[in-house]
Amino acid sequence: MTADISPLTLRQRIRSGEHTTNTSGYAAGFVQCNLVILPKDWANEFLQFCQLNPKPCPIVGMASQPGDYMLPDLGEDLDIRSDISGYRIFENGEHKHSVTDIKDYWRDDLVSFLLGCSFSFEEPLIADGLDVRNVSQNLNVPMYRTNIDCRPAGRFSGKTVVSMRPFLAADAIRAIQICSRFPSVHGAPIHLGDPSLIGINNINQPDYGDAVTIKPNEMPVFWACGVTPQAVLEEAKPPLCITHEPGCMLVTDIPNSKLSIL
Amino acid sequence: MTADISPLTLRQRIRSGEHTTNTSGYAAGFVQCNLVILPKDWANEFLQFCQLNPKPCPIVGMASQPGDYMLPDLGEDLDIRSDISGYRIFENGEHKHSVTDIKDYWRDDLVSFLLGCSFSFEEPLIADGLDVRNVSQNLNVPMYRTNIDCRPAGRFSGKTVVSMRPFLAADAIRAIQICSRFPSVHGAPIHLGDPSLIGINNINQPDYGDAVTIKPNEMPVFWACGVTPQAVLEEAKPPLCITHEPGCMLVTDIPNSKLSIL
Numbered sequence: 028m029t030a031d032i033s034p035l036t037l038r039q040r041i042r043s044g045e046h047t048t049n050t051s052g053y054a055a056g057f058v059q060c061n062l063v064i065l066p067k068d069w070a071n072e073f074l075q076f077c078q079l080n081p082k083p084c085p086i087v088g089m090a091s092q093p094g095d096y097m098l099p100d101l102g103e104d105l106d107i108r109s110d111i112s113g114y115r116i117f118e119n120g121e122h123k124h125s126v127t128d129i130k131d132y133w134r135d136d137l138v139s140f141l142l143g144c145s146f147s148f149e150e151p152l153i154a155d156g157l158d159v160r161n162v163s164q165n166l167n168v169p170m171y172r173t174n175i176d177c178r179p180a181g182r183f184s185g186k187t188v189v190s191m192r193p194f195l196a197a198d199a200i201r202a203i204q205i206c207s208r209f210p211s212v213h214g215a216p217i218h219l220g221d222p223s224l225i226g227i228n229n230i231n232q233p234d235y236g237d238a239v240t241i242k243p244n245e246m247p248v249f250w251a252c253g254v255t256p257q258a259v260l261e262e263a264k265p266p267l268c269i270t271h272e273p274g275c276m277l278v279t280d281i282p283n284s285k286l287s288i289l
Numbered sequence: 290m291t292a293d294i295s296p297l298t299l300r301q302r303i304r305s306g307e308h309t310t311n312t313s314g315y316a317a318g319f320v321q322c323n324l325v326i327l328p329k330d331w332a333n334e335f336l337q338f339c340q341l342n343p344k345p346c347p348i349v350g351m352a353s354q355p356g357d358y359m360l361p362d363l364g365e366d367l368d369i370r371s372d373i374s375g376y377r378i379f380e381n382g383e384h385k386h387s388v389t390d391i392k393d394y395w396r397d398d399l400v401s402f403l404l405g406c407s408f409s410f411e412e413p414l415i416a417d418g419l420d421v422r423n424v425s426q427n428l429n430v431p432m433y434r435t436n437i438d439c440r441p442a443g444r445f446s447g448k449t450v451v452s453m454r455p456f457l458a459a460d461a462i463r464a465i466q467i468c469s470r471f472p473s474v475h476g477a478p479i480h481l482g483d484p485s486l487i488g489i490n491n492i493n494q495p496d497y498g499d500a501v502t503i504k505p506n507e508m509p510v511f512w513a514c515g516v517t518p519q520a521v522l523e524e525a526k527p528p529l530c531i532t533h534e535p536g537c538m539l540v541t542d543i544p545n546s547k548l549s550i551l
Contacts, residue, residue, distance in 0.1 A: 196480045203465045204477060215466060218458045220482055220508050246482050289551065 030055035034278045035103050038110040047112050047127065049274030051146065058212075058283055059276035060087050060101070060141035061253040062111060063260065064129075064269035067093040070138035072181030076259070077140070079178040083187050083255035085143040085211045087281070094135040102280040107139050113272030120264030129269055137269075142253055143212035144276055145190055147283045151205050157198050160239040167274070168192065169233035170252050174226030175217070177259065185259040189217065189225070189249040191233070193241040199248045206250070208287045218249040225249065235273075292317035296540045297365050300372040309374050309389065311536030313408065320474075320545055321538035322349050322363070322403035323515040324373060325522065326391075326531035329355040332400035334443030338521070339402070341440040345449050345517035347405040347473045349543070356397040364542040369401045375534030382526030391531055399531075404515050405474035406538055407452055409545045413467050419460050422501040429536070430454065431495035432514050436488030437479070439521065447521040451479065451487070451511040453495070455503040461510050468512070470549045480511040487511065497535075 032040075034054045040046035050059055065073055070093070077084035088101045098105045108129045116124040116132060126132075145168065149159050161168040168190045175187040194202055199219055207215045222230045230247055231238050235254055241247060260268050271277065294302075296316045302308035312321055327335055332355070339346035350363045360367045370391045378386040378394060388394075407430065411421050423430040430452045437449040456464055461481055469477045484492045492509055493500050497516055503509060522530050533539065 196482050196486065200465055200477055200479070200481065203462055204469050207466050207469075215462055217462070219462065220458050221506070224458065224506055244483070244486055 029053045034280050037278050038102065038105060041112045042106065042109045044127070050112065050276045050278055051274060054278050055150070056283055058087060058279045058281040058286060059144050059146045060279060061144055061256070062107070062114075062269070062271040062277055063140040063142065063256055064107075064137050065140070065265055066134070066267055067136040067138055069182070069265045070140075072183055073140065073256075076177070076180035076183040077142070077256070079180055080255070081210070082214055082217060082251035083177065083253065085213060086140060087143045087211055087279070087286075088141045090139040093138050095139070096133060098139065098141070101141060101277070105279070107277070108133055111271050111275055111277050113275040115270045115272055117260065117265075117268040117270065119266055120261045125272060132267075132269065141277055141279075142256065143286070144253055145213060145250065146276070147212040147286055148206045148209045150283055151209070152202055155201065155205060157194065157202060160193055161237070164239055166239055167236035169238055170235035170254050171222070171227045171249075172234045172258070177255065182263045183259050185255070185262050187217070188235070188252045188254040188258055190236070190252040191230070191247045191249050193239065193245040193247050195245055199246060202248060208289045210288060211286045213250045213252070216248045216250050220246050222247055291315045296542050299540050300364065300367060303374045304368070304371045306389070312374065312538045312540055313536060316540050317412065318545055320349060320541045320543040320548060321406050321408045322541060323406055323518070324369070324376075324531070324533040324539055325402040325404065325518055326369075326399050327402070327527055328396070328529055329398040329400055331444070331527045332402075334445055335402065335518075338439070338442035338445040339404070339518070341442055342449075342517070343472070344476055344479060344513035345439065345515065347475060348402060349405050349473055349541070349548075350403045352401040355400050357401070358395060360401065360403070363403060363539070367541070369539070370395055373533050373537055373539050375537040377532045377534055379522065379527075379530040379532065381528055382523045387534060394529075394531060403539055403541070404518065405548070406515055407475060407512060408538070409474040409548055410468045410471045412545055413471070414464055417463065417467060419456065419464060422455055423499070426501055428501055429498035431500055432497035432516050433484070433489045433511075434496045434520070439517065444525045445521050447517070447524050449479070450497070450514045450516040450520055452498070452514040453492070453509045453511050455501065455507040455509050457507055461508060464510060470551045472550060473548045475512045475514070478510045478512050482508050484509055484511075
């Protein structure tokens with residue numbers, strides 16, 4: 028049932044308050060997105076930051092004008108102010124409020140960015156028969172701060188955050204092939220093998236999410252992660268920034284397969 | 290000069306005895322092939338073996354009829370009996386003779402197979418800026434017997450032989466992407482990381498070729514290797530089998546880029 032629900036029906040249930048939880052496993056086959064909303068005078072620098080760092084910050088869509096809250100390119104009747112089940116309001120880089128609707132915060136100068144999410148590439152990995160551990164263990168994917176610098180843009184700079192999924196070597200090679208077809212949802216992994224080479228000292232203590240089991244003979248495989256822009260935004264401290272609650276994504280009408288370049 | 294020579298001119302110099310050495314670095318940009326010649330009553334089983342094991346045994350071309358020695362699909366005026374600088378004659382699985390021309394051995398029942406060679410994928414790796422260690426160290430690529438079974442076909446069976454090139458993780462990921470575009474020259478690697486997982490006990494003692502330097506933080510990356518069919522043929526012991534001398538490949542008129550599927 029949850030997998031079969033249409034994106035539009037799910038968004039309507041979120042808007043009416045009927046669906047209040049995360050969106051993992053809902054509306055299978057459709058792109059889910061990370062949300063970043065910024066005032067216009069911060070938006071251009073953030074757009075440049077995303078352009079320079081497409082692996083952690085792949086833009087799937089953005090509002091065409093400041094103040095636009097309807098996003099027809101991403102979905103039918105899609106209102107970014109109400110169609111996500113949870114929002115975080117950041118003021119000067121601090122998480123101040125968690126709300127289920129941002130109509131009271133909306134302003135004519137706000138620009139919405141929708142960034143790709145790993146749900147879109149986990150689906151073809153699983154369809155290919157690979158064991159995506161955070162899914163099979165029903166855990167949040169483990170995420171780690173690394174020593175890999177993002178390319179800075181204006182007031183935005185910081186280190187890349189990665190997600191990790193363990194695989195046997197042959198499956199890691201297959202995962203690289205599959206994810207290379209999806210550049211707008213983080214694309215190919217950026218590292219595999221020894222975690223210390225990218226500044227991760229304890230693979231069993233992720234900085235975000237849950238630790239997952241790494242079985243004998245498996246190697247950790249690391250993808251650039253959509254948490255990167257959130258960490259960067261907390262450092263840049265814009266006066267206002269609105270994001271989704273982790274796990275509560277924007278569910279679009281775009282089929283995952285549309286993001287495949289091959 | 291060596292890189293710029295045309296495949297046809299190089300084959301003519303080989304045929305006339307003017308060029309007697311290996312072909313590495315000659316006629317850059319054109320496909321070079323491994324050779325296997327078998328009597329007709331062994332050829333069908335070998336063809337099936339290649340079909341079942343396309344990564345170690347990728348068929349680039351074969352003679353359309355037993356006895357054919359001109360191979361127009363592979364090159365202009367290409368005579369497989371004289372256009373390779375060195376041949377090995379195997380009788381009952383034993384290397385009996387090394388010759389520079391096989392006209393005296395030719396029979397109406399012989400079938401020629403041309404199999405892809407790693408030269409074709411090393412070229413785009415180098416063009417992309419990767420350090421292919423056996424090339425930069427001017428050594429033969431290190432090759433190892435593994436514990437990975439080939440799929441058997443009739444009298445042909447055995448273990449996969451792999452070649453190894455060391456890379457930093459990010460370069461290994463890039464190499465997987467590039468080589469995935471070349472399925473007819475071994476395609477993507479089949480393993481990376483811990484050599485013992487595929488039965489290699491000492492990475493510094495290859496079974497064929499030369500050991501290369503593995504720098505700090507690099508991991509070994511393993512490709513299925515065209516030596517696999519030679520090892521399998523030595524076990525199967527057909528009464529007659531003719532191969533090229535290692536490094537003395539058939540240089541075809543096919544551009545490497547033609548083998549790219551993308």
